[in-house]
Amino acid sequence: MDRKTPFGDEIRLNLKALxxxxxxxxxxxxxxxxxxAVCSMIAFSNLYQELNPxxxxxxxxxxxSRLARQVIDSFDSSAKILEEVTEDYPFVVLIDTNSRFQLGVGMKDVLLHPPTTLVIDHHEPNPEIAFLAAHVIADSDRSSTCEIIYELYEQNGLDISExxxxxxxxxxxxxxRRFLYADKRALSIALKLLDAGADYERCVNSLRIQQDRSERIARLKAARRLEIHQIEEWIVVTAKVSAFEASACRGLLDLGADVAIVGGQPSKDVVRLSSRSxxxxxxxxxxxxxxDVMEHLGETIGGEGGGHPNAAGANGKRNRTKALEQAVELLRSAIARCKGTEEASDTRGS
Ligand SMILES: [Mn+2]
Structure with missing residues (x-):
């Protein structure tokens, strides 16, 4: 057998009995x-209903998520997904997750009995899965849970509706990510889904989120007002907008910047800085x-800053222009420092 199925071959074939x-x-x-997650949940629910009318x-x-909601509205607006569970169920199926923690706080009171719990998932195996579920269909080589659900239909001899x-x-x-990470199996399943009536263009469009008009205008204004700083090989840009500063940063990276820092000022006494690299x-x-940047700017703007290596921000009350200038200077010295260490290690190496 060329198909690698780490867990669940027996359950796949005996799903109906289970x-x-x-x-x-x-x-x-x-x-x-x-x-x-939501597409797998709905498709599995339909499969269950076929197996047990x-x-x-x-x-x-x-x-x-907002995007998942949009997908549901596109294809199955009658599907009901509750955000709260108040009763106990004789059988529970966890989809696209293999951990209790990932279910979130809203589901913390749901009772899970391993003998009557089934997990269907494609994430890295959870070593404690046995405490969660006695029935597991999992394959971390799969790029999506939807592929596993497709095979459950196939293995149980069921037709797939449009x-x-x-x-x-x-x-x-x-x-x-639109088949950027897909193997032969995934592509062949996609072809079979098209044969079963899937409309490729509709599927792609259901995943497009159109930004609000005001957000698009903010991004365009950021581009019109930007300042370009060429520091060594890097292109650092700064800009001012009234709002949507994080979105403006992402837009500027799409245009070609290595680092974007955007200062927003939604009202007179509010300054918000956002940065992306x-x-x-x-x-x-x-x-x-x-x-290296935002934590230092918090003080300048009379607030606080921090964040992640590639995405950070600061919130405060004043000095937007000064803070943007300071951000560029902080980057300039940090880039010089890193160049210095590089050269030092080059000398050491030779
Ligand atoms: Mn998934």
């Missing part, structure tokens, strides 16, 4: 459920925008 014992099941996704299924998760095909293909598109900038310079 789920038919229970006339009521709860299908859970992880918190802030993404399109792969008398059965009742309830879907729930802590919350559904709606389910659209959902599964959309979940795959999302988790593979490319992955390459962080890897090659070691500069952390949170620690």
């Amino acid at each position: 789920v038919s014992e229970h006339n009521q099941i709860l299908v859970l996704g992880h918190h802030n459920a993404d399109p792969d 008398r059965g009742q299924v309830v879907m729930a998760c802590d919350d559904v 709606k389910t095909a659209n959902l599964l293909l959309t979940g795959m598109l999302f988790d593979t 490319t992955h390459r900038f962080h890897v090659e310079t070691g500069i952390n925008l949170g620690k």
Whole structure:
């Protein structure tokens, strides 16, 4: 057999026997459920209903992401996903997650009995899975849970409806980043979903989020007002907008900047700084925008700053222009420092 299935071959083939014992099941996704999670949840619920027509299924998760909500509205607006579970269910299925923690705080009171819990997932194996579920269908070589659900349909000899095909293909598109991370198996499943009636263009479009008009205008204004600072090989840009400073930063990176720092001032006494850098900038310079830049600017603007290496910000009350200038100077000296260490180690090496 060329298919690698670390867990669950038996369960895949005996799924009907397993789920038919229970006339009521709860299908859970992880918190802030993404399109792969919700599409898998809905498709699995339909599969259960085919295997056990008398059965009742309830879907729930802590919350559904904005994008996943848009996908549901595109393909199955009648699907109900609860954000709270108040009763116990004789059988529980965890989808696109293998950890209790990932279910989120809203689901913390859901009772899980391993003998009546099934996990269907493609994340890295959880070593404590046995304490969670006695039934596991998992394969971390898969780029999405939707692929695993597709195979469950196939292995149980069930036809896929057009709606389910659209959902599964959309979940795959999302988790593979539009097939950037996909193997032969994933692509062949995608073809079979198209044969089953999935509409590729509709699936792709269901994942597009159109920014609000005001956000797009802020991004365009940031581009019109930007200052370019060429520091060694790096392109650092700064700009001012009234709002949407984080989105403006992302837009400026898309245009070609290595680092973008944008100062927002939504009202007279509020200053918000946002910054983003490319992955390459962080890897090659070691500069952390949170620690090396924003933490220092907090004081200048009368507030506080911090964040991640590639994405950081600061909130305060004043000195927006001064803070942007200071940000560039901080970057200039940090880049010089890293160049210095590079040269020192080059000399040592030779
Ligand atoms: Mn997933």
